[in-house]
Ligand SMILES: Cc1cc2nc3c(=O)[nH]c(=O)nc-3n(C[C@H](O)[C@H](O)[C@H](O)COP(=O)(O)O)c2cc1C
């Protein structure tokens with residue numbers, strides 16, 4: 001990795017980095033002040049579009065393009081929803097930003113609301129983040145008192161109110177339309193699209209949903225310019241005409257069997273190996289890695305010989321994974337049994353499926369039942385092909401279920417079986433040598449929460 005100066009995490013080491021005084025002392029809110037004075041909302045959108053910023057919440061959709069879908073002549077109100085649900089297993093970078101630099105998140109939010117002409121922003125915050133809640137609320141109060149929020153911000157004529165809406169403790173609340181339903185006071189069942197939120201979102205009004213890290217990037221794009229942002233990362237791949245490139249800094253959360261788990265900032269395109277060795281301090285106890293989740297559980301797994309993959313929006317896809325996802329890197333060492341990985345993944349997605357779509361609801365539970373049976377010593381070799389067939393049918397073709405959870409549920413199964421088939425077959429042969437389908441009962445389902453007794457790796461953020 002060439003020399004790289006962190007920007008998103010630049011302030012977090014300072015004492016009291018979460019306070020307005022410290023944020024302002026490091027130039028905080030000067031970008032907002034300048035933008036409100038010198039730039040029109042369209043110019044802010046244009047700068048973000050030119051920067052090539054792609055959403056950091058998982059799908060990597062270009063942010064400027066998403067904003068341009070808002071109807072130009074809508075009388076309002078327009079809403080901005082800040083997605084701070086962060087439920088993807090292995091992901092905790094939004095938490096670091098909100099706890100240690102909440103004003104950076106707020107400044108990005110205010111700039112983005114100005115660009116999209118939103119007059120109300122809701123921060124949908126994962127309920128399990130109490131410190132982030134207290135710090136964000138304190139930051140909002142400070143920002144109101146200093147004139148950065150509320151009516152006629154800094155005398156510009158632009159007004160914005162920001163509210164925190166605490167989440168309902170389910171993965172599906174992070175899906176953008178599930179999140180919207182939840183803010184409306186309903187069960188977080190994702191909506192069929194179209195209409196997309198940009199046209200008909202919160203309270204049936206045009207709405208933008210963006211991730212916390214995406215909005216923090218907006219602040220730096222407006223401060224330093226689109227060209228600076230494009231100078232970091234990876235240009236479009238010449239092999240893929242649809243690839244718009246992977247630009248800017250990215251937060252990677254490294255967890256599992258590493259010496260120094262944590263949240264680190266690096267340029268997009270850094271290799272997975274470099275992340276683990278330079279930032280994560282290498283695999284613990286001097287062991288080798290066996291498998292690595294590149295970007296949150298739903299992206300699947302890489303095997304140890306795939307670790308030189310560039311961590312940009314196309315690299316993990318070329319290794320058979322779903323994508324870069326959230327950048328949540330989970331390392332499993334050479335002693336970690338892949339049946340545990342399969343079991344933890346299947347249990348998580350079966351528990352979190354909201355149940356609206358048959359392939360997702362039935363497929364995730366069926367896969368879990370088979371994996372539980374294999375784990376309990378009643379597996380047969382044909383089960384692995386059956387699991388692959390189920391995985392191929394859970395999401396069927398992306399777009400045939402209401403939301404992306406189904407597709408995310410399929411990827412850990414597909415990649416674990418394709419890349420670690422030999423180990424899984426050995427496990428089945430060892431635990432059920434006759435291949436006989438006994439009537440021995442399988443242990444009862446637990447409540448779906450990760451069991452630390454069973455697994456040395458926790459799949460929680
Ligand atoms: C099941 C599911 C869970 C999701 N959870 C989150 C989440 O916790 N945080 C997040 O920002 N995006 C999450 N997303 C992605 C959002 O739907 C949406 O694409 C994202 O918030 C858009 O922001 P961005 O363009 O800034 O990435 C999830 C998607 C799915 C399908």
Ligand code: SF4
Pocket residue numbers: 172189190352353354355356357358360361401402403404405406
């Ligand atoms: S794909 Fe799964 S989680 Fe998403 S709406 Fe359908 S049933 Fe619910």
